[in-house]
Amino acid sequence: MDQSKLKRCSASASSSSHAEAAAEATDPLQKERELETEVDSRKRQKQEEEETAEKKKRCCFGTKDAKGNDERTIFVSGFDNSGSRDEIRSALAKHFSSCGELTRVFVHIECKTGVSRGYAFINLKQRGGGEELEAALTLNGSDLGGRKLLVTMAKSRDEYYGHFNYTGCEICRAMFKDARRRLYKWKRETGDGKFITYSPEVEEKFRLYKKELMASPEFRTSRKMEKSLKKKKKMEKSKTKMEKSKTKDG
Numbered sequence: 001m002d003q004s005k006l007k008r009c010s011a012s013a014s015s016s017s018h019a020e021a022a023a024e025a026t027d028p029l030q031k032e033r034e035l036e037t038e039v040d041s042r043k044r045q046k047q048e049e050e051e052t053a054e055k056k057k058r059c060c061f062g063t064k065d066a067k068g069n070d071e072r073t074i075f076v077s078g079f080d081n082s083g084s085r086d087e088i089r090s091a092l093a094k095h096f097s098s099c100g101e102l103t104r105v106f107v108h109i110e111c112k113t114g115v116s117r118g119y120a121f122i123n124l125k126q127r128g129g130g131e132e133l134e135a136a137l138t139l140n141g142s143d144l145g146g147r148k149l150l151v152t153m154a155k156s157r158d159e160y161y162g163h164f165n166y167t168g169c170e171i172c173r174a175m176f177k178d179a180r181r182r183l184y185k186w187k188r189e190t191g192d193g194k195f196i197t198y199s200p201e202v203e204e205k206f207r208l209y210k211k212e213l214m215a216s217p218e219f220r221t222s223r224k225m226e227k228s229l230k231k232k233k234k235m236e237k238s239k240t241k242m243e244k245s246k247t248k249d250g
Helices: 002-058 085-095 131-137 170-190 200-215 217-249
Strands: 074-077 102-109 116-124 150-153
Touching: 002 217, 074 131, 085 102, 085 116, 116 131, 131 150, 170 217
Parallel strands: none
Antiparallel strands: 074 116, 074 150, 102 116
């Protein structure tokens, strides 16, 4: 009786030792696979961050000066738009420096080409009586690089309310979509009481622009690219989950 017990104990001990040995043998391989998966996921994340940063650089609204339009914003057009964005910004800043301290110079560009769309928004630091705005408006018709500038208050221009005939990039569209969502939420919460409607002319421009944009092949292509990109990301996530589950099971 004692001998049978001893045999069972020795058998169980040997089986457990074999199991431990097998676990020790497979454990380094499992750790190696987990490490490789983690390294790959980090590489993909870094690559995605770099791609997003590069897209933001090319995006018209990927600059800190993109936001800031208000009732004191100046609209400028008529300048030579053949130069780069930085060159145009520097030229405008130098031209308007005599009016006061500039807090913002935003040059609108096309995301794909980087070419200026021919207008810019400028903000000046308020000094009290609004002399800086008057000084800026006196530069209407002034010469900059052999061209006459149009200088006016931005609120009197359609470009202040929307960017017509502008395709933009996926970052722009995401930003506009988010802005529309916030506007809808605000209108719903306030009962539409505080919302200032656009003029019928601007509303008609918005309607025609939206119609043209949705009918354009560029818009359809971009929508397809967005959908394929989302599908690709979803597949990559599911693949990563499957790899992690396999490594755990292994």
